[in-house]
Amino acid sequence: MPEPSDTPDDIAVLIRESAVSHVAAEDTVGRARRLREIDGHLDQEAFIAWSRLGWTAMLGPAERGGGLGLSEAVALHEELGKGLAGGPLIHGAHVPMLAAGACTGAAASRVVASIAEGTPYALAFQPSGGALESHATAVRLQEGGSVLRLQGAAHYVPSHGGHLLVAARGPAGLVLYHVDARAPGLRRTTARAADGSHVSSLVFDDVRVADDDLVGRTGEAERALDAALDRGRIIQSALLLGVMRATLARTLDYLKTRKQFGKTIGAFQVLQHRAVDLYVQVELTAAALTHAIALADTAQDPVLLAGAASSAKVRASEAALLVTREAIQMHGAIAYTQEHDIGLFLNQALTQAAALGNAAAHRRRYGLIVARQIAA
Amino acid sequence: MSEIDALPYDAMDEASFRAMLRDFVEAECPAEIRHQPRRMRRAEVEPWTRKLADKGWICPGWPAQFGGMGLSVGKLMAFQEEFDRLGVPRAPDMGVVMLGPLLMRFGSDAQRARYLPPITRAEEVWCQGYSEPNAGSDLAALRTEARDAGDHYVVNGQKTWTTLAQDADFIFLLVRTDKAAKKQEGISFLLVDLKTPGITRRPIRTLSDEEEFCEVFFDDVAVPKENLVGAPNQGWTMAKALLGFERIFLGSPKQSQGALNRLEALARGTGAFGDTGFLDRYAQLNLDVAHLAQLYARFADQVKRGEPLGADVSILKIFATATYQRITELTVEAAGEQGALLGPAAYGNESVDPLAMFYLARPATIYGGSSEIQRGIVAKAVLGLPDG
Incomplete structure (x- = not known):
């Protein structure tokens, strides 16, 4: 990663250069072909490689190796786009990082650290038919005594490994939970997108979550x-x-x-x-x-x-x-x-x-x- | 004139410079000639141009030594932006924009002394005699001829699309002086007094129902040799050399912004914003205008930094004029049956004339280098595609 003393313009230039070398060295166009022709499961190694380059952390807090802004992310992705790379980095790292980084729930900093280290997360918030904003979520948080459960469905969820950030409608407003994709009661059906990547529909049937899994509280999520x-x-x-x-x-x-x-x-x-x-x-x-x-x-x-x-x-x-x-x-x-x-x-x-x-x-x-x- | 010396415009910060322009326009430029959708005639704008002349503001881009404001390119862009924003009418400006800079660069001392001062005082108005019936996009094919008759030239031929020639005192001409040479190399640049015997001007009524152009006929017109600018057969080169940063103005978002504003007034009046079909098309046009303005700002920054414009500036004109036309087309459509009626109609408190907007937008993709000519330039000079 660039040194913090560099001016933002310099950082954007350096990031652009490393993206250009990444596209050439990794033959990312060839990888896009394999993703489309063989099986769209993105290998986790790509996220590890992006993490080593500092890209999964860049939009997180400065103390986690981030602190950069949209200018740098835009410079990076214009170059990655030329090599057909970068989509999973946006959906699996940048968006979850921006969301978790702005939240204060018990799990927020754990999620931020985990994304920075190269673990992909997927945001689940869209109802059937899709929506642009999180208030449309069709997942509900139900409180039964001391037990918290998720009920409902989410669509167009990118399939990046085993970690989900689920937007749910709670009694007092929207909340965001970290959910393990293998949690009991969670059913997944998967479709492939035009580029070969996998996209899931999720059904939450009494999926239990704990206070410890809360990423975004009511009022901030x-x-x-x-x-x-x-x-x-x-x-x-x-x-x-x-x-x-x-x-x-x-x-x-x-x-x-x-x-x-x-x-x-x-x-x-x-x-x-x-x-x-x-x-x-x-x-x-x-x-x-x-x-x-x-x-x-x-x-x-x-x-x-x-x-x-x-x-x-x-x-x-x-x-x-x-x-x-x-x-x-x-x-x-x-x-x-x-x-x-x-x-x-x-x-x-x-x-x-x-x-x-x-x-x-x-x-x-x-x-x-x-x-x-x-x-x- | 003493006011010019008292006001070193380039030492002013941009905000005070703009405020000065704004105050003057608000105080002196009558509301009835501002924000007009059509090109105003000389007599209509003359009271205003006289006030500008008294201020020494007719020629903002000229050096102070020739009676201009001596503005830097940055200040000149601010001047133009401010005047556009305030809806200041465009006075006949061919002398200011085209002829003045050409004489400063290629004219003789005697020509500069004779012709420049009356332009700065808005006393002598010029028109541009370039296009001909068979020389439009292919301008170098022009045939109006100046025959050498010893101590003078004899001009015969016809110019057309000559903007507001009926209001002008003089015309500057591209004329053929060597029929044997390659077409660009036999052209000269002549200054002609429109009172000279043998000149006939015939106004052309446009689809907008305005007499915006003239045909100008030359029948054995005697022009003194001293009215030749530069050397014989150098006219094409001189005229081309002048295509500087002003090209950016052909791609200004101003016309599109004005038309969008009228479309909004109409749609507010009819309640069209509640119609999802209309809203979708309106939103696209609103985005087109916004992105055009953002692209324009990029080229304007380049000009303000003092960098020359490349051939890529043509993309502004291509998109600006197409956007402008699409807005007027949706305005006519959103007006329904009213869209085919001549004259303005009331929408709430506002008056909108959809058909006038539509007509006015038609020539934008034709004048100043048609969209097809501009695409040809970009294809070859920017994208590197081969000649046909």
Whole structure:
């Protein structure tokens, strides 16, 4: 990890450099292919490696090797996105770390330490059909005498090992518990996402939790979770920016080399103009992201943070899907094969555009925020 | 003029500089000419431009030695932003923006002495004679000819899309002086008094129902040799050399922000914000404008740091104009049947003219380098794609 005396800009530059070397040295694109083709269970070694690089701890408290902000996380993930890496790091480390780091329950500091050391956690809060905010959770905390039990269901939970952070509706408000994924009464059904990763639906049937498992107390858990999710979405937008930058670069290379009708196809005006429209969307995403970071770093108001996160996520999701779809078209039939790498970029865009709310969901939330401001 | 010496604008901090501009505009610029959706005519803005001239503020970007405000690029951007925000009308400015800088760089001392001072006093108004019926996007194909007749040139031909030529006193022309040379290399730059015999101006009524442009016909027009700027056949090179940081203004979010504001007024009046279909499309346009402004800010910072703009600045104009048009299209659609009626309609306390907005947005993707020309530039100069 960089020394604390470095200025934030220097740290972001150093982190970006280590991400570039990581992508090259680990052949992360090759790993993304194996994840998709073989079995999507992410090996725990990846988290251990990220922990050694300081990346699982970076958004935690300074005394746990963190203390860095969104600028550094965004620099890291723009580069990881180019190598199709980083998704599990966001969902398994950054978002849980941001949530647990802002909580004061008995288990909070234990969870923070555990994430820093490379143990992945998964956030469970979405009801059937999905939701952007934690208050929608369909898990209830029931108190029966001295026993606490969780009842209900959670969906779209990333499958990263055995640790869950479950948002539950308690008698006085939202709470956050650490739950072992093998706890009695917990049933899991798993689906695979476009990029090959596993996503679970969980049913909680009288799953017992103890006071000792409490991460986020009533009064703090909801705000901590929602802020973590929104910061996570900004980082996710950076990952999507990386995906589209790499996809556009590969597509431009192809346009400059592929010949048909005796001409390099990049000389055809219709392809030139379409390529420019992709470039416009990439640069808009980068500008929107810079603005979202600045807002999120200073915003005390959750509505401002929500607006910034939705703004970035709408642009990044739409743009990444446009760039990867157009990349398929411009490459032609070869891009419709599993053998060609460009499909891996499409799969990454599909997966991250949808996770934590797709463009339509975020446009709805952003529209309601703005419409309320206009009406006021 | 003494006020200029008393006010070293570049020594002012930006907030006081903006406050000074704001105070002056609020006090002196009449409300009825501010925030107008259409281009104002010379007579409409003249009382205001005279006040600006008295202040020495007609030419903010010119050096003080030529009668300008001598602003740094940063202050000049602030000047433009402040005037845009306050809805100050754009006075006929071809002399200020185009001709002045060209004469400062390529003109003779005599040309500078004759032509620059009346521009700074807003006494002589110029128009730009570049486009022709068969030379639009392919400007170098222009055919208006200046024949060497010994002590003068004889100009014959036709210019078109000449903005507000009917209000101008002079025109600066790109004319062909060598038909044998490669098309860019046979072009010269001429200054012409519009009172010269043989010149006919015919206003063109646009889809917006305004006479914003003219056709200008030249029929054996005698122009003195001393009105040639630079060397013969150097006109193309000189005109191109002037495309500086001002290109950023073609991609300003100002038009989109103004149109979005009108769409919001209409939607408040009709209750459209309660319609989820409308809200989804509105939210997308609101985001498009926000992200355009954020991208614009990135290029503006580059200009303020004194760095030259690259060809990538064209992406601003491509997206700004497309966004502007989409906003006016949704405005017409949200207006329903009213969307096909000429003239403004009341929405609550506000007045919105959807059709006027729609018409006004049409040429944005055509003038100043069409979106297709801009995409061609970016494809080759930024993305490195090959020539066809």
